[in-house]
Amino acid sequence: MTPAMTPTKTDAPPPTGTDAARPDGSLTARVDAADWNALTHEVNEYGSALTGPLLTPGQCHEIAALYDDAERFRTTVDMARHRFGSGQYRYFTHDLPDAVRELREAFYPHLLPIARDWAGKLGRSAPWPDDLDRWLAKCHRAGQAKSAQILLRYGAGDWNALHRDVFGEMVFPLQVVIGLDAPGVDFTGGEFLMTEQRPRAQSRGSSTTLPQGHALVFTTRDRPVAARRGWSVGPMRHGVSTVRSGVRRTLGLVFHDAS
Numbered sequence: 001m002t003p004a005m006t007p008t009k010t011d012a013p014p015p016t017g018t019d020a021a022r023p024d025g026s027l028t029a030r031v032d033a034a035d036w037n038a039l040t041h042e043v044n045e046y047g048s049a050l051t052g053p054l055l056t057p058g059q060c061h062e063i064a065a066l067y068d069d070a071e072r073f074r075t076t077v078d079m080a081r082h083r084f085g086s087g088q089y090r091y092f093t094h095d096l097p098d099a100v101r102e103l104r105e106a107f108y109p110h111l112l113p114i115a116r117d118w119a120g121k122l123g124r125s126a127p128w129p130d131d132l133d134r135w136l137a138k139c140h141r142a143g144q145a146k147s148a149q150i151l152l153r154y155g156a157g158d159w160n161a162l163h164r165d166v167f168g169e170m171v172f173p174l175q176v177v178i179g180l181d182a183p184g185v186d187f188t189g190g191e192f193l194m195t196e197q198r199p200r201a202q203s204r205g206s207s208t209t210l211p212q213g214h215a216l217v218f219t220t221r222d223r224p225v226a227a228r229r230g231w232s233v234g235p236m237r238h239g240v241s242t243v244r245s246g247v248r249r250t251l252g253l254v255f256h257d258a259s
Contacts, residue, residue, distance in 0.1 A: 023053045023213065027099060030054045031106035039217060040114055043174070047236050048194055048208065048218035054103070055178065055213035063099060064180040064249045067151050072097070074147060079160065085239070087158035091258070092149040100149055103178070104253045108132040111174045111217065111255065118173055121224035121231040128172060132255070139170040139257040146259065150252035154190060158248075160240035162195055164221050165254055172255035175220050179210035180249040187246030192216060197235040199227070207241065210250065220254075 023030045034051050042049035055063070066072055073090040080086045092100065112128055119126035128135050139145070144167055154160070165175060181187055191207040198204055210216055218238060225234035240248075 023056060027054065027102045028106040031103065031110065034110075036110050039110075043114060043217055043219070044223075046206065047196055047223050047234070048192075048206070048216055050208060050210075051215045051217070053211070053213045054215055055099075055180075057182075057212060059099065060178075060180040060213050063097070063151070063251055066097060067153055067249065073151075079158075083161075084163065085158065085160040087152065087154040087160065087243075089150050089152040089252075092147050092151065094147045096147070096149060100251065100253070103176075103251075104149065104255070105132055107176055107215075107217075107253060108255060111172075111176075115173050118224050122233060127170075135172070135255070136257055139168075142168065142170050144168045144170050144257045144259045146257055148254040148256065148258040150254065152250045152252060154187075154240065154243045154248040156243055156245050159242040162193065162237040162239040164237055165252075166221055167256065167258035170256050171221055173220050173223065174217055175255060176215050176217050176253040177210065178215045178251040178253070179212050180251060181247060182212040183209050183248075186212075187243055187248040189242050189244035190248040191241045192218075193239045193241055194218060195237050196225075198225070199232055 025033070031054060039049040039051065067090060070076075072092060072095070074093045076088060076090045077084070078088055096104075109130070112130070115128055116126045127138065129138075148165065148167065152160075177192065183190070192210050193205065193207050195203045195205045208216060219236040222233045222235045224231040
């Protein structure tokens with residue numbers, strides 16, 4: 001079990017490429033065009049990094065509207081029932097909508113070098129092939145064969161407890177969340193939260209307001225943190241603060257499947 005962490009208030013990591021320009025081109029082209037040198041630096045430094053706009057408001061609305069099409073999802077989770085927080089989320093089936101599939105496939109090759117670098121620093125194996133489908137096949141052979149792509153919906157008063165999206169031994173160390181509603185317009189509150197357990201010190205916390213159509217790359221479980229002698233493990237958890245008003249919906253891209 002990971003020791004309990006006590007969040008402390010800190011400034012959120014500085015956003016990268018958050019101009020309000022309307023995204024153009026295919027989803028893959030938009031992901032490829034992000035400043036991956038800057039994003040990699042921020043993820044290494046803070047455990048998370050915010051991209052510029054990847055989806056138009058119209059595309060955000062189209063993805064958010066999928067929530068009401070129950071046949072697209074393999075299961076629905078009521079967070080209060082499981083004491084995960086309050087609100088609801090749904091896991092897609094493997095028959096992913098085109099936009100969700102394309103986004104996950106576009107992010108993977110950019111996140112893979114970071115994952116391999118972290119594994120090297122921590123003296124761990126790096127089991128992730130160059131091809132996402134090959135990696136998912138390895139997950140399935142290990143008993144993790146359920147889709148982990150997720151659509152979340154929070155109303156006023158809802159929140160998500162600090163947690164990790166780890167479903168077994170097969171873990172990809174980074175994941176992505178994309179905002180589908182506009183903060184300050186469609187909802188208030190609902191900041192994305194992260195806490196980092198630091199060696200021999202109290203935990204450090206951060207909060208990020210997720211703009212509509214932007215993606216936040218963040219740590220799934222832990223990351224390497226510079227120490228006096230090499231690198232140490234920095235365990236991290238994520239969650240969502242209480243939504244004060246409106247509706248907040250997000251798309252979660254996870255790069256390993258569930259058991």
